[in-house]
Structure formats: C-alpha cells, structure tokens
Amino acid sequence: MSDKKGRTEAEVVSEGRLVINDLTSEAHWDRRPTDQEQRWLAEIAELSPEPFVLNAQLRGDHEPTIEPILARDADGWRANRYIGEIRHKGRTLEIRPRLGIETITGWISTILNVQVLPHTAAHSSEASNVITQLLAALWRASVLTAGQHALPRAGAKVSSFGLSVHGRLDVAATARRRAAGYHGLVSTRVVRSYDNAPASAVVLADRYFDQRLAGDRWRGARLHDQIAMLRAATGARPKMPTLHEIRTARYSPITIKWRRAAELSWGILNEDPLGVAAADESTHGVLIDVAELWELFVLHCVGLATEQPVMHGTTEQVSGHLARSTVDPDRTIGKLYPDVFVGEDPIAALLDAKYKRLGGRRGVDREDLYQLHAYSSTFKAPIAALAYPSTSVELPTAERNSPWQTNDSTLSFLTLPTEKDRCVAKLTQWFGGH
Structure with missing residues (x-):
C-alpha cells in the first residue's frame, strides 16, 4: 500500500517515529533527523518531563531531579536521563535503554526485592514494544510490592433493619424509626471487600497491559493469582475510579502501598500513553527516570556490601x-x-x-x-x-x-x-x- 506520493506504508510509519538510545548523541543514532524533525525535537526539548515520569513508587518521598528530555551539544541532539516514549504533534520519540531492558528490569527487581520480569514471559515478550515492556515491569513491581502482605481490602458500613442486631446497635437511627411508627432495630456492621477504588484501578490497568503484551504469561504466577482475586470482586470491567476516590480510600498500615500502585494504574489509564493514535496532535508520553533507578540500585547494593x-x-x-x-x-x-x-x-x-x-x-x-x-x-x-x-x-x-x-x-x-x-x-x- 502506498500514499499519493508513492511512499510505502512502512516508510510513512518510520517517518512518524524516531527511535534512539538514552545518553547517545545524534552522531551515533541509526539515522539523522530531517530538518522538520530537528524543529520537532527542539519543541520536545522545551517540554517539562515531570508530567510524564512514573518513578514515584520507587522514589519514596524525596524530590526528583528534573532535567530536560533532550539536550544539544557539539555532536547534536542526545537524550538525557529518561527512557520511554513521547508522542507530540503526530510524531513519536522512543528512547530505549542503551543497557537493555533486562538490565533495567533487573534494577527494579533489586530495588523492590520482587521479580518484575517473569521467567515464563522472557520469550513471549519479544513481540511487544520495548517501552510497553518497561512500563509493564514498573507497574508489576508496584503491584507486587503492594501485595506482599495483603490485598487492598476495604471496609464499607452496611445498615440492617429487623428484630435482631447485626453488628452494632445504631441507637439514634432506631429511635428515629420508632418515632416514625416503625418497629424493629437498626444496626450497622463493617463489611470488608476487595470491591473498591484501588482494586478497580489495578484491575483496569491489568486489562490495559493484557491487551498489549504477547501471550498470557506476562504477569507471572503470583501476580496472576492476585489479579484473579481482585477481578472476582470488582468484575472484569469495573467502573474507572477517580483519583480522589483512590487517595481518600481507607488504607491500613499493611495496605498503604496499594495507594501508590492504584495511583500509578490510574495515571497509566488516564494518560493512555500506549494507546494514543499516531495522528493525535496533542502531547502524551510515559518516561522512566533511569538515572534514578541506577541511584537506587547502587544504594541497595551498597547496603548488601x-x-x-x-x-x-x-x-x-x-x-x-x-x-x-x-x-x-x-x-x-x-x-x-x-x-x-x-x-x-x-x-x-x-x-x-x-x-x-x-x-x-x-x-x-x-x-x-x-x-x-x-x-x-x-x-x-x-x-x-x-x-x-x-x-x-x-x-x-x-x-x-x-x-x-x-x-x-x-x-x-x-x-x-x-x-x-x-x-x-x-x-x-x-x-x-x-
């Protein structure tokens, strides 16, 4: 298939995507950008990376270091400390890790002490986009860390009416009903369930990645079992929660890490960085601060040394x-x-x-x-x-x-x-x- 200018479909697609490695100067890219792409890269260099960076659940509470996505030196353009994908004005910049995806996922595994790239998915993931794999690895790490001790079960207050008390007697509500001429007692109890905002966000994010990763073994056995339990409570397609609902949900000291996993899930679903149409003129993206991953990897190795x-x-x-x-x-x-x-x-x-x-x-x-x-x-x-x-x-x-x-x-x-x-x-x- 070709367009009006006689270009093949592959040529048209390649013009809309520029693939580079992090910290690699333009002189060593696979191809030199066209004049139009040079102007487009200058616009990306002016973007703040902060809205696109998804390292929060690894970082903890310290403030991130913000550097431009791209910089220019004597050798031309080069990417800085981020890997990921930026889609801007109908074109895509993909920044891959120069050290390879296995290295980066290994660092995430070390930082959080979880296996984020299941052995069963090592071969089936080859057909998937590198950035999709990295984003999925970061999401897996967040969910696996959150679920180390408990799933995000939350309590909801349920009222009962009848001649017997189920839970705790609600004296005020009972008095109001008696005054209105009703017999019986009003009681309340807390019912704990996995059907809540954090679980819904995680289940929806799992569905998001399941549609984009090759094979059905990308989760790994442990994550597969956790998601199955959450999906049984929320349903396969729960309602998308708001960020306010996620942040105001009740968390115990054991389940508080689910808040970050749910916030990451919400961010992925809200931005939809992997599903934006190529012709979309707006700016979308997802970035991972790989320099920060290296810092945290070194920190953990020092602790073991x-x-x-x-x-x-x-x-x-x-x-x-x-x-x-x-x-x-x-x-x-x-x-x-x-x-x-x-x-x-x-x-x-x-x-x-x-x-x-x-x-x-x-x-x-x-x-x-x-x-x-x-x-x-x-x-x-x-x-x-x-x-x-x-x-x-x-x-x-x-x-x-x-x-x-x-x-x-x-x-x-x-x-x-x-x-x-x-x-x-x-x-x-x-x-x-x-």
Whole structure:
C-alpha cells in the first residue's frame, strides 16, 4: 500500500517515529533527523518531563531531579536521563535503554526485592514494544510490592433493619424509626471487600497491559493469582475510579502501598500513553527516570556490601552546605545531597551515582570531580566515590589510577557491574581496600 506520493506504508510509519538510545548523541543514532524533525525535537526539548515520569513508587518521598528530555551539544541532539516514549504533534520519540531492558528490569527487581520480569514471559515478550515492556515491569513491581502482605481490602458500613442486631446497635437511627411508627432495630456492621477504588484501578490497568503484551504469561504466577482475586470482586470491567476516590480510600498500615500502585494504574489509564493514535496532535508520553533507578540500585547494593549503616542521602534529612555566612551563621549557600552515606557519627564513606559513561574524550567530567571533592570535604568523609555503570571489560583510565588522594579524602571513580551479585562483590572489595 502506498500514499499519493508513492511512499510505502512502512516508510510513512518510520517517518512518524524516531527511535534512539538514552545518553547517545545524534552522531551515533541509526539515522539523522530531517530538518522538520530537528524543529520537532527542539519543541520536545522545551517540554517539562515531570508530567510524564512514573518513578514515584520507587522514589519514596524525596524530590526528583528534573532535567530536560533532550539536550544539544557539539555532536547534536542526545537524550538525557529518561527512557520511554513521547508522542507530540503526530510524531513519536522512543528512547530505549542503551543497557537493555533486562538490565533495567533487573534494577527494579533489586530495588523492590520482587521479580518484575517473569521467567515464563522472557520469550513471549519479544513481540511487544520495548517501552510497553518497561512500563509493564514498573507497574508489576508496584503491584507486587503492594501485595506482599495483603490485598487492598476495604471496609464499607452496611445498615440492617429487623428484630435482631447485626453488628452494632445504631441507637439514634432506631429511635428515629420508632418515632416514625416503625418497629424493629437498626444496626450497622463493617463489611470488608476487595470491591473498591484501588482494586478497580489495578484491575483496569491489568486489562490495559493484557491487551498489549504477547501471550498470557506476562504477569507471572503470583501476580496472576492476585489479579484473579481482585477481578472476582470488582468484575472484569469495573467502573474507572477517580483519583480522589483512590487517595481518600481507607488504607491500613499493611495496605498503604496499594495507594501508590492504584495511583500509578490510574495515571497509566488516564494518560493512555500506549494507546494514543499516531495522528493525535496533542502531547502524551510515559518516561522512566533511569538515572534514578541506577541511584537506587547502587544504594541497595551498597547496603548488601557493608555491615555499617547505609543512608539514602537524597533527602531533606541528610544534607550539607558548601558555605556558611560568617555574618549570619543561619545563612548558607550550595546545598549538597550525596546519594549514599555509609556509617554515621562519623561518616565512613559516601558515594554518588552517575548514570553517564565514565571515559571517552573527557574522562571524568570536571563538574563531577568538583562535586565529589565538595561532598567529601563538607561531610568529612575519608573515602568517596562516583559510581558509574560498567559498559566495557576494560577499565577507564580514571578508575585504573584510582584511588586519588586529596588533602582530606581518598577519591575513587568506579564502574560497577549492572548485575546485583557482581555489583555487591565489587563494592565489598572496594570497602575492604580502605
């Protein structure tokens, strides 16, 4: 099939989609963007990624780092710290993980201690879009984490009328009915059910992915059983809940994680990032902050590599300042947030995760070097390191010559394996060498 200009359908589709890898410059893309696409990419670079990022259930309460979706340097355009898909003015930009989907899903598994890519789905998922698989993995992680201890059962108050009491006697309601000439008693009881707003959102999101993923084994056995129980209560096509209903539902300390799973489900269903028509002129998208995943992966591996206390430094509770006013000691400038602290009173080590490559023409970026020195000096950490994902068997020059000595600290530049056990082993070796 061809259009009026004689182009095949495949050619028309390819013009509407540009597929690139994260942190890969335009010079190394599979094809160079046309002039029209260059203008379109400039518009995407002006978009805030915040409405499209779906990392909330992994992040916890700390504030995310916001960077542009795209940036331009001497080599042209390149994607920054996000992977995913942005559909803007009828065209689609797909940003794939340069380290592969298995690596990213492995990080999510490590962070949440759940298996987010079922072994039974490893082969059947090949026919599915990479971004669909990543989004499904993030959603699976959220639901599996929420359901580790309980399903989202909520209580609803039910009133009964009759000659016997079912639950608790409602004295006021009984008195009103007696005054109106009715006999009998009014009683109330709490009936607990899975038919509620959070469960409905999760069931609908499951249906959403089931229509887009190849095969029927993408959930894995545990998630399959959980969804079956929820679907039995809500029905296969429950009414779409509002975000207000999800947030105001009653949660116990055991079921509170279902709120985040339901909010993620609602966001996926509301935005419908995978179902927007290609001709839609509006902007839709879904992004995963892969740099934040790397940070949390490093944090968890550090926790397994040392017996000392490990804290996540990217919070308001753990921060320092580059300088303090001598006139007014309460005034500071340059707030510092290292990603990982090891030890407390005093701090034994600190690490900052960098998702970028270590090496190349510039080696360690000057701003990263100054940042690490500022961290180690401010927090008086005897050892400090920048942690990069390993992408080559050969060690970069900055790592081969590590550690580096300053007046106060010993600095290292580490490329860590992207697989959990090997990453923990290398960190254990690094801690043992100091």
